[in-house]
Amino acid sequence: MAVILTRDLYKTYNPDTIPVHALNGVSLSIEEGEFTAIVGPSGSGKTTLLNILGGLDSPTSGYVEVGGTDISQLSENELIDFRKNHIGFVFQSYNLIPVLTAYENVEFVMLLQGRPEKERKERTEALLAAVGLADHMDRRPSQLSGGQQQRVAVARALAPRPSFILADEPTANLDSHTSANLLDIMGKLNHEEKVTFIFSTHDSRVIERAHRVVTVEDGVIISDEGMKR
Amino acid sequence: MGLLIKIAWRNIWRSRTRSLVVLGAISLGIWALIFLLSFSRGMVYNLIDNSIRREIGHLQLEHPDFQKQRDFRFYLEDADSLGTLMFRDPHVLAVSERVVALGMVSSAKGARGVRIWGIDPDRESGVSFIAEKVVEGDFLAPARNPILMSRRLADKLGLKMRSKAVLTFQDLEGNITAGAFRITGLFDSGTTPFDEGTVMVRREDILRLTGGDGQDIAQQIVAIIDDPDSVGVVRDHLAPLFPNASLKSYAEVAPEVALYESQIGLMNMIVITIFMLALIFGIINTMLMAVLERVRELGMLMAIGMNRRRVFLMVMLETLFLGVTAMPVGIGLVIVTLRIFEQTGIDLSIFSEGMREFGMSEVVYPDPIPSIYIQVAVAVFLTAFLGAIYPAWKAIRLKPVEALTKI
Ligand SMILES: Nc1ncnc2c1ncn2[C@@H]1O[C@H](COP(=O)(O)OP(=O)(O)OP(=O)(O)O)[C@@H](O)[C@H]1O
Ligand SMILES: [Mg+2]
Numbered sequence: 001m002a003v004i005l006t007r008d009l010y011k012t013y014n015p016d017t018i019p020v021h022a023l024n025g026v027s028l029s030i031e032e033g034e035f036t037a038i039v040g041p042s043g044s045g046k047t048t049l050l051n052i053l054g055g056l057d058s059p060t061s062g063y064v065e066v067g068g069t070d071i072s073q074l075s076e077n078e079l080i081d082f083r084k085n086h087i088g089f090v091f092q093s094y095n096l097i098p099v100l101t102a103y104e105n106v107e108f109v110m111l112l113q114g115r116p117e118k119e120r121k122e123r124t125e126a127l128l129a130a131v132g133l134a135d136h137m138d139r140r141p142s143q144l145s146g147g148q149q150q151r152v153a154v155a156r157a158l159a160p161r162p163s164f165i166l167a168d169e170p171t172a173n174l175d176s177h178t179s180a181n182l183l184d185i186m187g188k189l190n191h192e193e194k195v196t197f198i199f200s201t202h203d204s205r206v207i208e209r210a211h212r213v214v215t216v217e218d219g220v221i222i223s224d225e226g227m228k229r
Numbered sequence: 230m231g232l233l234i235k236i237a238w239r240n241i242w243r244s245r246t247r248s249l250v251v252l253g254a255i256s257l258g259i260w261a262l263i264f265l266l267s268f269s270r271g272m273v274y275n276l277i278d279n280s281i282r283r284e285i286g287h288l289q290l291e292h293p294d295f296q297k298q299r300d301f302r303f304y305l306e307d308a309d310s311l312g313t314l315m316f317r318d319p320h321v322l323a324v325s326e327r328v329v330a331l332g333m334v335s336s337a338k339g340a341r342g343v344r345i346w347g348i349d350p351d352r353e354s355g356v357s358f359i360a361e362k363v364v365e366g367d368f369l370a371p372a373r374n375p376i377l378m379s380r381r382l383a384d385k386l387g388l389k390m391r392s393k394a395v396l397t398f399q400d401l402e403g404n405i406t407a408g409a410f411r412i413t414g415l416f417d418s419g420t421t422p423f424d425e426g427t428v429m430v431r432r433e434d435i436l437r438l439t440g441g442d443g444q445d446i447a448q449q450i451v452a453i454i455d456d457p458d459s460v461g462v463v464r465d466h467l468a469p470l471f472p473n474a475s476l477k478s479y480a481e482v483a484p485e486v487a488l489y490e491s492q493i494g495l496m497n498m499i500v501i502t503i504f505m506l507a508l509i510f511g512i513i514n515t516m517l518m519a520v521l522e523r524v525r526e527l528g529m530l531m532a533i534g535m536n537r538r539r540v541f542l543m544v545m546l547e548t549l550f551l552g553v554t555a556m557p558v559g560i561g562l563v564i565v566t567l568r569i570f571e572q573t574g575i576d577l578s579i580f581s582e583g584m585r586e587f588g589m590s591e592v593v594y595p596d597p598i599p600s601i602y603i604q605v606a607v608a609v610f611l612t613a614f615l616g617a618i619y620p621a622w623k624a625i626r627l628k629p630v631e632a633l634t635k636i
Contacts, residue, residue: 054532056532056629056633077536077537080531080534080535080536080537081534084534084535089532091529091633094525094529094633097526098243099236099243100236104235109533111232112232112539113534
């Protein structure tokens with residue numbers, strides 16, 4: 001079953017003033033367990049697409065179904081709840097709550113979900129160990145490197161057991177070695193946790209690691225290739 | 230909730246300097262507010278107390294017409310037994326029967342219109358503090374026609390101790406009469422109008438000169454009671470005993486006292502409201518800044534599933550924490566300061582000439598209303614609460630996508 005299904009997505013910014021057609025009919029289906037890269041030149045519409053898939057923005061027209069729910073029908077408040085329970089986010093920056101430690105950041109969404117203490121503790125510790133930060137649990141984001149912060153963000157995104165994880169240019173602020181390391185960790189977790197990853201990137205070395213590469217240009221998908229590994 | 234409290238509390242300390250400045254400002258505001266209100270209350274009560282201990286006492290019994298027209302002929306008969314009747318009440322601590330006449334004191338140098346008190350020094354010293362204010366000589370000790378006046382008045386008339394002064398006044402028939410007195414004491418009450426307008430002689434002397442020799446009359450019987458706050462109750466309790474006289478409390482005799490006492494609540498309210506207004510703009514400004522510099526973070530929080538209710542609550546909590554932290558600091562500070570000044574008083578002697586005009590002492594003791602702390606605490610809490618609403622509302626109006634892409 002598809003975790004994400006879109007049909008004929010259009011997105012026009014500023015329709016009344018200077019319209020920008022960011023998406024021009026995107027139909028895409030993402031299956032459970034995929035590790036998919038959305039690529040394309042700057043301004044091609046990657047962020048716009050990911051925001052719509054994540055319920056952060058709504059399309060001008062078209063249909064988006066996430067986990068069997070038509071999210072265009074949800075209210076602003078229902079969307080927040082939906083995101084909390086179904087979608088993990090990794091942003092390019094400003095991912096973590098600065099006043100909370102790595103541990104508390106990972107635990108955060110689980111607390112919002114009201115998961116029991118024991119489960120939270122086990123999962124937080126396990127995930128921080130999986131991203132190689134078992135020794136840094138009590139550090140605040142400002143005491144972590146950029147790569148470490150992104151690893152905490154990946155652990156945080158996974159913790160509430162979402163249906164899939166959206167990462168918009170998660171490596172944009174990282175050097176190539178750190179980027180590779182982050183992608184390795186994401187790949188490993190995709191495999192171990194069977195969680196779907198969708199990420200956008202410019203970086204060819206990151207693209208290499210994707211299992212499927214969807215290329216967007218001028219708001220349309222121009223190629224969609226499965227990568228056999 | 231615990232999570233929100235934790236985040237909110239830590240958020241305050243993110244911009245340590247700013248928070249400390251805001252905390253300092255609120256604490257200082259609380260301090261200044263309470264101190265000022267207590268000081269002005271102390272000043273007013275100082276004025277009232279001085280006027281009570283100088284002349285009006287807590288209770289005044291007079292002939293009903295003497296109230297309207299200060300005519301010597303409106304006197305109380307059997308004054309001593311009326312005084313004794315008053316004194317019998319357990320709340321009454323001291324009573325003094327006064328003969329009060331308007332007249333003139335003259336010397337070789339000049340003359341002045343004065344109010345003449347004919348008193349029994351022993352009884353009067355239980356009621357007024359004039360006995361303690363004698364700076365030279367004694368308080369009308371038995372002699373031949375002794376007179377006590379203020380040093381100020383004596384100077385104006387060119388008189389000294391043992392000088393002779395002539396008093397002119399009406400007798401009981403309405404005829405002008407005069408008597409020669411010798412100064413045996415000089416006082417300084419600290420209040421210029423009183424000092425310049427009052428002289429004291431022995432009650433029997435003035436009665437003899439006015440044709441009331443051996444009679445038991447007085448124009449005014451003044452009493453001091455144990456608990457000034459219950460003066461109304463004591464007055465109502467005593468009044469029926471004197472059907473032919475009028476018994477008034479100090480608040481009725483000096484209407485400015487009653488006015489002040491009834492307005493103090495309103496005045497405090499106004500001052501507290503002004504304080505709250507100043508505070509609320511400070512709080513809105515600070516919290517708005519705190520929200521606006523965290524736009525991306527708030528966008529991220531809403532993106533990953535923190536709902537609006539929680540975001541709102543978080544901003545509210547941050548604001549309340551600022552207020553709640555500043556409160557004990559400010560109140561603690563003011564309690565300590567007030568303790569000190571309640572002991573030492575505040576010396577205003579540099580302004581003493583001006584204060585003499587109004588009958589205020591040189592040293593004023595701040596006098597906080599016990600409820601002021603609660604009032605101010607509630608006001609600060611309320612202000613923080615109200616001031617938080619707009620920034621918190623601003624925070625939840627953010628759209629996650631826009632907030633996240635904000636530079
Ligand atoms: N909020 C907005 N208002 C107006 N135009 C926008 C807005 N966001 C994006 N656009 C425009 O929509 C188009 C697609 O932008 P988008 O951010 O989706 O591209 P992108 O592929 O993510 O680019 P990049 O690789 O630089 O991040 C661009 O032309 C962009 O200028
Ligand atoms: Mg982008």
